[in-house]
Amino acid sequence: MSAFVGKYAEELIKNAKYxxxxxxxxxxxxxxxxTIGKRLSSISVENIESNRQALRELLFTSPNALTYLSGVIxxxxxxxQKTSDGKPFVEVxxxxxxxxxxxxxxxxxxxxxxxxETTTQGFDSLGARCQQYYKAGARFAKWRAVLKIGPNEPSxxxxxxxxxxxxxxxxxxxxNGLVPIVEPEVLTDGSHDIQKCAxxxxxxxxxxxxxxxxxxxxxxxxxLKPNMVTPGSDSPKxxxxxxxxxxxxxxxRTVPPAVPGIVFLSGxxxxxxxxxxxxxxxxxxxxKPWTLSFSFGRALQQSTLKTWAGKKENVPKAQEAFLSxxxxxxxxxxxxxxGGSAGGLASESLFVKxxxx
Amino acid sequence: xxxxxxxxADELAKNAAYxxxxxxxxxxxxxxxxTIGKRLSSINVENIEENRRALRELLFTAPGALQYLSGVIxxxxxxxQKTAAGKPFxDVLxxxxxxxxxxxxxxxxxxxxxxxETFTQGLDGLAxxCQKYYEAGARFAKWRAVLKISANEPSxxxxxxxxNGLAxxxxxxxxCGLVPIVEPEILVDGSHDIKKCAxxTERVLAACYKSLxxxxxxxxxxxLKPNMVTPGSESPKxxxxxxxxxxxxxxxxTVPAAVPAIVFLSGxxxxxxxxxxxxxxxxxQxxKPWSLSFSFGRALQQSTLKAWAGKEENLKRAQDALLVxxxxxxxxxxxxxxGDAKLGEGxxxxxxxxxxxx
Numbered sequence: 079m080s081a082f083v084g085k086y087a088e089e090l091i092k093n094a095k096y097x098x099x100x101x102x103x104x105x106x107x108x109x110x111x112x113t114i115g116k117r118l119s120s121i122s123v124e125n126i127e128s129n130r131q132a133l134r135e136l137l138f139t140s141p142n143a144l145t146y147l148s149g150v151i152x153x154x155x156x157x158x159q160k161t162s163d164g165k166p167f168v169e170v171x172x173x174x175x176x177x178x179x180x181x182x183x184x185x186x187x188x189x190x191x192x193x194x195e196t197t198t199q200g201f202d203s204l205g206a207r208c209q210q211y212y213k214a215g216a217r218f219a220k221w222r223a224v225l226k227i228g229p230n231e232p233s234x235x236x237x238x239x240x241x242x243x244x245x246x247x248x249x250x251x252x253x254n255g256l257v258p259i260v261e262p263e264v265l266t267d268g269s270h271d272i273q274k275c276a277x278x279x280x281x282x283x284x285x286x287x288x289x290x291x292x293x294x295x296x297x298x299x300x301x302l303k304p305n306m307v308t309p310g311s312d313s314p315k316x317x318x319x320x321x322x323x324x325x326x327x328x329x330x331r332t333v334p335p336a337v338p339g340i341v342f343l344s345g346x347x348x349x350x351x352x353x354x355x356x357x358x359x360x361x362x363x364x365x366k367p368w369t370l371s372f373s374f375g376r377a378l379q380q381s382t383l384k385t386w387a388g389k390k391e392n393v394p395k396a397q398e399a400f401l402s403x404x405x406x407x408x409x410x411x412x413x414x415x416x417g418g419s420a421g422g423l424a425s426e427s428l429f430v431k432x433x434x435x
Numbered sequence: 436x437x438x439x440x441x442x443x444a445d446e447l448a449k450n451a452a453y454x455x456x457x458x459x460x461x462x463x464x465x466x467x468x469x470t471i472g473k474r475l476s477s478i479n480v481e482n483i484e485e486n487r488r489a490l491r492e493l494l495f496t497a498p499g500a501l502q503y504l505s506g507v508i509x510x511x512x513x514x515x516q517k518t519a520a521g522k523p524f525x526d527v528l529x530x531x532x533x534x535x536x537x538x539x540x541x542x543x544x545x546x547x548x549x550x551x552e553t554f555t556q557g558l559d560g561l562a563x564x565c566q567k568y569y570e571a572g573a574r575f576a577k578w579r580a581v582l583k584i585s586a587n588e589p590s591x592x593x594x595x596x597x598x599n600g601l602a603x604x605x606x607x608x609x610x611c612g613l614v615p616i617v618e619p620e621i622l623v624d625g626s627h628d629i630k631k632c633a634x635x636t637e638r639v640l641a642a643c644y645k646s647l648x649x650x651x652x653x654x655x656x657x658x659l660k661p662n663m664v665t666p667g668s669e670s671p672k673x674x675x676x677x678x679x680x681x682x683x684x685x686x687x688x689t690v691p692a693a694v695p696a697i698v699f700l701s702g703x704x705x706x707x708x709x710x711x712x713x714x715x716x717x718x719x720q721x722x723k724p725w726s727l728s729f730s731f732g733r734a735l736q737q738s739t740l741k742a743w744a745g746k747e748e749n750l751k752r753a754q755d756a757l758l759v760x761x762x763x764x765x766x767x768x769x770x771x772x773x774g775d776a777k778l779g780e781g782x783x784x785x786x787x788x789x790x791x792x793x
Contacts, residue, residue: 281648291641297688333691334687334688334691335691336688
């Protein structure tokens with residue numbers, strides 16, 4: 079094959095397929111210590127380990143929420159944390175048929191000579207780290223590459239660097255039993271229209287799949303985490319159906335059918351927007367050889383965080399808010415979301431310029 | 436879009452989808468004058484225009500055959516020919532619900548410094564030629580790129596040059612209203628196994644689709660004409676189910692869903708082999724977002740040619756032979772072929788010619 083078929087091949091294919099189960103999706107709870115700090119400070123909660131642990135325990139023990147999830151992406155610290163009763167988070171997830179995943183990149187650095195474009199770091203000892211994470215129970219990984227739209231961006235250099243980086247990360251993961259989520263995020267920042275975003279997304283995805291082919295990545299054992307195709311953040315919004323049309327077209331033109339599932343990032347979209355867009359995509363009547371689901375961070379946790387506000391007495395209500403978003407997005411993966419699970423909080427935009435996390 | 440939206444966009448998408456209609460496929464009747472000469476000499480028929488015209492009339496007027504075809508690829512000479520009664524071939528085809536297509540490449544030339552690898556010529560004045568062909572009634576085009584498998588082949592150079600050539604040709608066709616069939620043929624010649632063929636096919640197809648994206652080609656208005664994934668000609672044969680599995684998997688890993696149909700070339704396979712393999716692919720229970728059909732030359736015409744032998748009194752026998760193959764392949768596109776087609780003389784005969792040029 080042109081694909082590397084190592085000792086984990088069958089397991090990778092099985093896990094990738096499971097994560098792509100219709101009706102389920104991924105909770106991205108892999109905010110680095112710095113980033114989760116911003117979230118916590120927005121609700122006036124101190125960024126200490128016990129608070130980070132309390133937040134994740136709130137999420138992972140929300141009654142009935144885990145039925146709607148096939149995977150949760152964790153930050154390294156969280157992979158080794160436990161509930162207040164002493165049960166490892168990894169076990170909580172596994173018992174509820176949720177596959178633990180792990181963020182393995184180490185953030186972005188600027189590419190010299192470009193206008194603020196970046197490449198992603200994290201290759202040092204990546205293989206060894208993956209092995210450790212596998213032992214700790216992780217079965218998939220995440221690596222975020224970032225591109226931006228500007229008059230001369232994304233540059234060919236940035237596209238190539240990020241595509242090659244994603245491909246190299248992906249094969250190392252597969253060598254070590256982790257399903258790689260391939261995430262080439264094209265930021266929404268800018269005043270461009272949806273056509274521009276579509277053109278860039280298609281160019282980027284084509285480069286990514288060419289690189290994955292060159293590096294012998296087994297596509298059946300991967301997932302894609304792309305941006306939705308939308309107008310820039312400074313441009314007028316468009317209807318969910320329009321976003322759905324452009325997004326599905328872009329994916330049909332670039333993502334080979336061998337990929338079992340596509341799990342969208344939410345970018346700066348509000349909880350409700352993200353759900354409505356995902357729902358619209360699953361309603362588009364055209365052949366889609368991969369499932370379309372979610373890998374949401376902010377768009378699953380925003381109202382939960384606000385409701386919690388760091389107070390123990392708010393935990394049940396916060397967990398209800400979380401369940402509500404999980405259920406809504408599950409319905410969206412089936413094209414069955416009827417709207418209306420939006421509280422005021424769910425409609426709040428989560429856009430942050432030049433987002434880093 | 437990253438693709439260029441030509442003024443013909445809707446028409447291209449419509450025609451490409453039509454060619455991929457389940458139950459239909461393409462007759463590749465675009466043999467150049469030199470190549471058809473070899474066919475004719477194999478049945479002791481002189482290679483003159485009248486005989487070339489007579490053969491094609493035999494094919495296009497075969498009763499009942501056109502219903503199984505969505506397109507016929509023609510050589511330039513044939514595009515302007517008529518039946519003996521004076522009706523343009525293009526009209527015969529259109530009336531039969533068949534889109535006329537046109538071969539637009541001008542054959543292969545060797546790539547300097549390689550071990551006999553080639554690239555395909557024909558880009559000079561291609562836009563003007565395409566416009567003329569569109570006016571004459573053509574609605575799709577064909578361009579054959581050729582790669583081979585060997586110790587160090589295909590080289591990265593050969594892959595890039597051929598992928599780039601295909602993409603440039605495709606972009607020009609779309610600007611002129613012709614649906615480009617993208618044909619990156621990997622020759623079956625060699626003693627490699629099926630895994631090697633799969634690896635090379637996946638590498639080549641990935642390069643093709645990257646190039647098509649670079650050149651802003653609208654995939655919804657294209658077709659792919661690949662080789663099936665098989666062992667080399669000097670290696671032991673395998674079952675159709677194995678060929679089907681490796682072939683469909685290679686396509687799943689490389690061909691975006693936006694491509695409406697994949698129309699296989701038959702390479703050196705016998706008529707029956709080609710049909711059985713196509714049938715096995717369509718029976719496979721797996722993700723296939725494009726329809727899988729045929730664009731056969733030799734594998735549709737071999738027994739017809741032998742039955743004809745250039746004699747007018749053999750006309751009916753020859754046309755019956757063509758109908759048998761068309762119907763069999765139509766069923767194969769639906770996965771319903773039972774292998775019971777009346778085998779004409781030579782239907783089980785391998786059509787492999789080493790290092791095939793046509």
